[in-house]
Amino acid sequence: MTKARQLADLGNAYDDGALSNRNLIINGAMQVAQRGTSATGVNSNGFYACDRFEYSEGSGGGSGALTISQVTDSPDGFGNSLKLEVTTTDTLTAGENVGIRHRIEGQNVQHLAFGSSSAKTITVSFWVKSTLTGTYGLQVFSAGGTRDILKAYTISVADVWEYKTLTFVGDTNTAIANDVNRGLELYFPLDAGANDIFDPYTWASTAAFRAPTGQVNFMATNGAKWKITGVQLEVGDTATPFEHRSYGDELAKCQRYYEKIYLHDTYRLNGVAWSTESQNISFPFTVTKRVPPSLSVPSIGQVFTGSWVTPTLAEVTGATINGGTLNIKKTGSYTVKYGYFIRYQDIRIDAEL
Amino acid sequence: MENNSMNITTAQYVADMDGNNSSVKATIDGQELFVPLDPANRHYAEILKQVEAGDLTIADAE
Numbered sequence: 001m002t003k004a005r006q007l008a009d010l011g012n013a014y015d016d017g018a019l020s021n022r023n024l025i026i027n028g029a030m031q032v033a034q035r036g037t038s039a040t041g042v043n044s045n046g047f048y049a050c051d052r053f054e055y056s057e058g059s060g061g062g063s064g065a066l067t068i069s070q071v072t073d074s075p076d077g078f079g080n081s082l083k084l085e086v087t088t089t090d091t092l093t094a095g096e097n098v099g100i101r102h103r104i105e106g107q108n109v110q111h112l113a114f115g116s117s118s119a120k121t122i123t124v125s126f127w128v129k130s131t132l133t134g135t136y137g138l139q140v141f142s143a144g145g146t147r148d149i150l151k152a153y154t155i156s157v158a159d160v161w162e163y164k165t166l167t168f169v170g171d172t173n174t175a176i177a178n179d180v181n182r183g184l185e186l187y188f189p190l191d192a193g194a195n196d197i198f199d200p201y202t203w204a205s206t207a208a209f210r211a212p213t214g215q216v217n218f219m220a221t222n223g224a225k226w227k228i229t230g231v232q233l234e235v236g237d238t239a240t241p242f243e244h245r246s247y248g249d250e251l252a253k254c255q256r257y258y259e260k261i262y263l264h265d266t267y268r269l270n271g272v273a274w275s276t277e278s279q280n281i282s283f284p285f286t287v288t289k290r291v292p293p294s295l296s297v298p299s300i301g302q303v304f305t306g307s308w309v310t311p312t313l314a315e316v317t318g319a320t321i322n323g324g325t326l327n328i329k330k331t332g333s334y335t336v337k338y339g340y341f342i343r344y345q346d347i348r349i350d351a352e353l
Numbered sequence: 354m355e356n357n358s359m360n361i362t363t364a365q366y367v368a369d370m371d372g373n374n375s376s377v378k379a380t381i382d383g384q385e386l387f388v389p390l391d392p393a394n395r396h397y398a399e400i401l402k403q404v405e406a407g408d409l410t411i412a413d414a415e
Contacts, residue, residue, distance in 0.1 A: 044360075044382060045382070046382065180393065181393075274370045275370075278370065280370060291391060291393040291394050292389040292391040292393065292394055293389070293394065294386040294387060294388045294389070294394060294396045294397075295386065295387045296384060296385055296386050296387065297387075315367055315378065315387060316367070316376055316387030317367055317368070317369045317370070317375045317376060317387075318369060318375040318376060318389065319376070319387070319389045320389075325369075327369075327370075350386070350396075351394070352395065353395070
């Protein structure tokens with residue numbers, strides 16, 4: 001890209017209202033992987049490696065399985081990518097789908113002016129690499145998933161990073177609610193049954209996962225790999241250079257939706273017993289959550305009752321967008337109004353869209 | 354078709370120290386989660402949906 005072209009593109013970005021915070025995607029460079037860097041045997045919806053990018057299946061998604069990882073293979077200027085690799089093959093049928101999606105809160109896309117005659121054109125750019133060449137798709141959902149548009153892109157050469165840009169006109173038909181719920185969603189189909197294969201189309205109300213005519217049947221090839229990074233969604237009809245953010249900034253953005261807290265020996269909490277078997281420990285979240293989150297405590301850790309012992313049970317008795325309350329139970333071990341330290345609890349906090 | 358459904362196999366209220374129901378302990382897609390009683394939470398919204406459809410019952414707190 002020439003310097004003149006870059007300046008012209010930045011001029012366009014300025015005209016579209018953003019020289020910073022252009023990228024509406026969180027973790028587009030796949031830097032953050034709070035849940036872990038690899039998951040094997042994946043065959044159901046969920047977040048498995050890079051934050052904010054969810055593996056999604058439609059109508060069950062078939063019987064195949066994948067390994068999903070954060071890897072360091074990436075184009076120049078990036079340090080990570082998200083990798084999907086088929087480990088159990090399947091031929092998808094009927095309305096089955098497999099893909100990756102990324103959801104954005106409605107309140108963060110109000111400037112797109114969807115639902116009005118001023119609806120803004122948007123452009124998605126990304127780096128992609130696959131062992132399987134051919135046609136792939138990108139579907140954009142709007143208005144809580146009720147409206148969508150589909151385009152196709154081509155991977156021309158196997159196992160080589162390729163840069164793709166796709167531009168979508170704004171949806172003048174339906175507004176995006178100004179709230180914390182799903183406003184806009186990108187869906188990268190990797191495979192689909194025949195019922196969900198369509199020629200690319202403009203805004204419609206299908207409320208269904210779709211893939212373009214000619215879509216590669218990714219799940220049919222054992223060992224097939226698809227990698228993606230540098231995902232950017234911005235206002236305008238031109239893709240500008242990827243807007244890199246620091247790891248700390250990106251992590252904080254991710255933590256609005258998911259956070260892990262691990263109590264170490266050097267980071268204990270303490271609560272107060274309210275019965276001989278229960279004590280409450282309230283703790284703040286690092287980042288205010290999108291909505292009151294669901295919590296899990298896969299490791300119940302230890303409690304100090306004169307010596308470190310394993311609790312009977314750890315449960316969560318409440319959570320707001322700012323923090324939660326644990327109830328660490330140890331039958332017959334507490335004195336009411338006394339305080340007790342806890343450590344080694346593993347707490348997962350989920351406020352995903 | 355797009356699929357936002359969750360496989361919820363158990364659901365039971367959790368009471369706070371005052372005896373009030375404060376969350377639901379549920380097994381969702383094989384994971385034990387404590388879900389706040391707030392319809393903006395996607396897990397609680399799905400629990401309510403499945404309860405309304407008659408597919409799920411929330412047990413009383415212990």
